Amino acid sequence: MLQLRHILICMLLWALPPTAQANDYNLPQLNDSTSATISLQEEYRLGRSWSRILRGQAPMLQDPISYQYLEDLIWRLLPNSQVQDRRVSMFLLDNRGINAFAVPGGVIGVNGGLILTTESEGELASVLAHELAHLSQRHYAQRLEEERKNRPMMLAGMLAGILLAAADSEGGMAVISSTMGASAYQQLAFSRRNEQEADRAGMQTLVASGFDPEAMPSMFARLQRSYRFYGQKPPEFLLTHPVTESRIADSMNRAHQLPKPRNTESSLEFQLVKARMTVHFNESSRKILEQYQAAHKKNPSLANQYGLLLSAIADGQHQLAESTWQSLPDSLKRHPYVQMTRIEQLQSAGQHQQAVALADQLLQLYPGNRPVRMLRANALHRAGQHQQAASAYRSLSRDYPEDAEVLYQLSETLGLIDDKLGVHEARIEYFLLTAQFDLALRQIEYAKREKGLTGSDRARLEQREREAKALREEMKQQF
Incomplete structure (x- = not known):
């Protein structure tokens, strides 16, 4: 479907x-x-x-x-x-x-x-x-x-x-x-x-x-x-x-007829991302693990070593993933994509505090890096640090207001800390980003019924209601 x-x-x-x-x-x-x-x-x-x-x-x-x-x-x-x-x-x-x-x-x-x-x-x-x-x-x-x-x-x-x-x-x-x-x-x-x-x-x-x-x-x-x-x-x-x-x-x-560059080799980044797609689209995590084990044995290239790490994570083989990580050459371990994958590995093994600590270290090295920030927010959420996770997701939503996944995760996290108005507002933005205007308007009505709203809260919701109706009308005219 x-x-x-x-x-x-x-x-x-x-x-x-x-x-x-x-x-x-x-x-x-x-x-x-x-x-x-x-x-x-x-x-x-x-x-x-x-x-x-x-x-x-x-x-x-x-x-x-x-x-x-x-x-x-x-x-x-x-x-x-x-x-x-x-x-x-x-x-x-x-x-x-x-x-x-x-x-x-x-x-x-x-x-x-x-x-x-x-x-x-x-x-x-x-x-x-x-x-x-x-x-x-x-x-x-x-x-x-x-x-x-x-x-x-x-x-x-x-x-x-x-x-x-x-x-x-x-x-x-x-x-x-x-x-x-x-x-x-x-x-x-x-x-x-x-x-x-x-x-x-x-x-x-x-x-x-x-x-x-x-x-x-x-x-x-x-x-x-x-x-x-x-x-x-x-x-x-x-x-x-x-x-x-x-x-x-x-x-x-x-x-x-056109000039050819001196270096026509693919970047390591391309090879690493292709390995990520290979593991992501596999039909069986066990089969893809076996394939990378065989490929690594035949040719221990950086891409095959990374693929072995990914496939071990995907198959839940935590000890193999750890031993594979330890055996990676330092040059590969230092690559940002591989360091981010280490965060994923730690989370898959339930080591959420270690994942958060590593994400904090990487943010020091790569300030403002979007994938590191997203991985850190996810790690905070899984570690049960919901207040900090909500703050991280909220910061991402301000910098990337068209990222629907961030808004979805923000609404889920705000629910865990009982921020009812925040949940409503995150859901409103999510529905607007996904062209679900009727649901957005319904969510605005729910938000208006919450107790303890300030005058500024109501004004903000009413302004968003007008904007949502204008967006819905614009799309009707376009399509």
């Missing part, structure tokens, strides 16, 4: 229709004609609305280490791209399917399964650079004006299909099919020419960011080969990004 729901969401996210560009060989000049149809600020607001729907419907992969890696990788690429509005939001989806997408307003989504598929950091970067190119060339804004009359009906139909699919998958698919059939968007999400433009702009971004341009055709070829493993249904990425022999040849020819 989660897989179906995610597929429907991805169909919705690709719903804005593109158009072909005038020139096959030169990237289009970005001018005011596109902005006259939909401004960058309007795209940003649309992207925030998409984000709310996505958070509420698609399962997110709650891994602060992997999330931070992907965000850092995007920010390595972004300054070298042509994206004008750099207020970018990233989503890491808990889905092993091969997919990535970009939505107007700077929303980038990546399935965890994409990281599993890529064999190098350059290949992963090539997909992200390609998605950034779709944003920079504003393909989504093309022909929007002429489709404006049909778009709301189509998007409303798709939203209805998503909701129906939660209870009746066949009915949901029927709604989607009829909506798509009645719409002009019954072809692929992007024209071939738009894909070519994204390839060209993406490769320029890739090279400027220090990656091997040949990583892009290498990734295309890998995706094309993946057809054989999917039978009649190709990966989601290929449904919206068709790969042909000519496209692979075109990107290969272009890559040969």
